[in-house]
Amino acid sequence: MSDIISLDYGSGGKKTSALIEKMIVPLLQNDVLSELGDSALVEGAPKLSFSTDSFVVSPCFFPGGNIGKLSVCGTVNDVAMGGGIPKYLSLSFIIEEGFEVEQLEKIIQSIGETAKKAGVSIVTGDTKVVERGRGDGIYINTAGIGFVKHDGLSPKKIQEGDVVLLSGTAGDHGAAVMLARNSNLVQGNLTSDCAPLNKIAEALMDLGSDLRVLRDPTRGGVATTLCEFIEGTNLSIELKEDDIPVAPGVRSACDILGLDPLYCACEGKLLAVVHPDRAEEALKIIKSFPEGENGAIIGTVTAAHAGRLVLKTSFGGSRVLTKLTGAQLPRIC
Numbered sequence: 001m002s003d004i005i006s007l008d009y010g011s012g013g014k015k016t017s018a019l020i021e022k023m024i025v026p027l028l029q030n031d032v033l034s035e036l037g038d039s040a041l042v043e044g045a046p047k048l049s050f051s052t053d054s055f056v057v058s059p060c061f062f063p064g065g066n067i068g069k070l071s072v073c074g075t076v077n078d079v080a081m082g083g084g085i086p087k088y089l090s091l092s093f094i095i096e097e098g099f100e101v102e103q104l105e106k107i108i109q110s111i112g113e114t115a116k117k118a119g120v121s122i123v124t125g126d127t128k129v130v131e132r133g134r135g136d137g138i139y140i141n142t143a144g145i146g147f148v149k150h151d152g153l154s155p156k157k158i159q160e161g162d163v164v165l166l167s168g169t170a171g172d173h174g175a176a177v178m179l180a181r182n183s184n185l186v187q188g189n190l191t192s193d194c195a196p197l198n199k200i201a202e203a204l205m206d207l208g209s210d211l212r213v214l215r216d217p218t219r220g221g222v223a224t225t226l227c228e229f230i231e232g233t234n235l236s237i238e239l240k241e242d243d244i245p246v247a248p249g250v251r252s253a254c255d256i257l258g259l260d261p262l263y264c265a266c267e268g269k270l271l272a273v274v275h276p277d278r279a280e281e282a283l284k285i286i287k288s289f290p291e292g293e294n295g296a297i298i299g300t301v302t303a304a305h306a307g308r309l310v311l312k313t314s315f316g317g318s319r320v321l322t323k324l325t326g327a328q329l330p331r332i333c
Contacts, residue, residue, distance in 0.1 A: 005099040009129050019127060023101075027108045028091070028115070032123040045147040049084025051075055052143035058331045060107070060137050062180040064172075064191030065267075067140055068107035072114040073196050073267055074218070074333060075144040080201035081214045081270065083153045084146030086118060091125035091142055096135030107138065118196035120144070150205040155229040155273075157212040163279035164237060164299040165272045167200060167292040168193065169247040170222050171254065174264030177332045179253055190249040195268030195291050203285045210275035211282070217271055218333060220324040223262040225271055226299075227309050227323045234306045239299035239321075241314050262311075263324050265332045273301065 001018055008015040025033060053074045060067040072089065079086040091111065095104065115122055172193035179190060197216060204211055217225040222244070226237050246261045254261050268291055274282045279297055286292035304310075309321040 001101055003101055005095050005097060005101060005104065005129055007097050007129055007131065009095070009127070016127065023105060024108060024125070024127070027105070027112045028122045030121045030123065032088075032121060033125075043087075047148040047151065049079045049082045049146040049148050050144070051078040051082065052141065053078060053333075055140045055142070055333055056136065056331055057177065057333055058136060059180055061103075062192055063176050065194040066107055066110055067138060068110040069114045070194050070267060070333060071140040071142045072111055072118060072120070073194050075142040076118045076120060076196045076198050077201075077216045077267075077270070079144045079146040080198040081153070081216055083150035083205065083214075084148050085202055086120045086144050086146040086198050088123045088145045089115065089120050089142050090144075091122045092140065093125075093127045094135060094139040094141075095127065095129050096137050097129060097132040099137050104138070114196065118198055149202065150211065152209075153211065153213050155213050157209075158229060158233075158235060158273050158301055159212070159275075160235060160301055160303050161276050162212055162273050162301040163276050163282075163297055164226070164239070164301065165274065165279065165282055165286065166222060166244065166269060166296055166298045167197070167272070167286045168269045168294040169245045169250065170217075170266060170269070171250045171259075171261035171264030172247060172269075173267040174221065174332050175250045175253045175257075175259070175261070177265075178257060178259070190247070190253060193266055193268035197268065197270050197291065200270065200286060200289045200292055203288070204272055204282060207274060207278050207282060210278040212273040212275075215271050217266050217269065219265055221261070221263040221265055222271065223260070223309060223321040224324045227321065229273070230301075230307055230309065231323075232307060234303060236302050236305035236308045236310060237299050238302055238304070239309070239311045241311055243296055244298045245294045245296050262321065267333065276300075
């Protein structure tokens with residue numbers, strides 16, 4: 001293979017075969033994918049969870065991950081937040097002519113490692129190459145299928161008195177990607193939190209109906225996601241600023257860039273709303289996983305301010321948080 005991707009690699013001929021057979025299949029090896037059929041034959045279940053997502057993050061490599069790792073985590077997490085146990089993924093590349101083969105190999109290697117960690121298999125996919133100048137290096141689309149374990153997770157199940165938990169520090173991914181775009185800023189130890197959350201989610205599902213909803217706060221961050229939970233309802237959510245974990249590096253970066261960590265994306269954290277009697281149990285479950293070691297109870301559901309998300313500040317005041325308006329962090333996933 002050459003050092004860069006040329007249009008020949010998307011022609012369907014020998015170079016396409018070489019790309020698939022010498023790089024993609026060996027790095028993502030499993031019996032289903034090796035069949036190289038137009039569709040994959042996989043085990044079924046009475047009810048499936050199905051999700052798809054596209055990834056255009058810029059830059060495609062950032063501290064703590066890359067577009068490949070992100071593509072697996074994003075789709076695995078979406079399936080898990082809906083109550084499914086992720087099992088199979090599809091993987092499609094749109095590669096710009098001139099993209100370095102070495103970089104592509106690193107991305108595919110990361111995809112394979114992350115899929116293995118999450119316990120999912122890449123079973124089908126597609127590769128297209130577009131002319132130079134008609135892409136931005138590489139885009140990825142993934143779709144995921146999982147077997148439903150908890151049927152009925154929904155913001156509609158939230159009740160007054162319920163407790164809101166966050167599985168770790170807020171805003172890590174958004175801040176890390178923004179700093180990666182600014183070469184003049186010192187990044188320090190700030191890295192993306194990009195990680196598969198399906199193991200934590202599956203454990204929380206054992207709470208049964210006392211688990212109301214799960215969601216990973218990606219675009220729009222924690223604040224926007226919680227606003228969506230209560231939008232148009234008679235309920236409100238009150239957060240305590242002092243209880244919300246934020247890494248010192250993220251806080252400093254947000255201060256420099258004029259951002260709010262509560263609106264910065266997470267790609268390795270989940271929000272859970274649970275019955276108050278199960279809140280401590282849920283927190284213990286979250287903290288039992290490496291990805292949840294900084295988990296915390298951050299708020300409660302009330303009826304005091306219908307449809308509003310209210311932040312109780314460190315200074316003793318209150319601040320209404322709304323959904324993100326505009327693009328605070330473009331192309332973070």
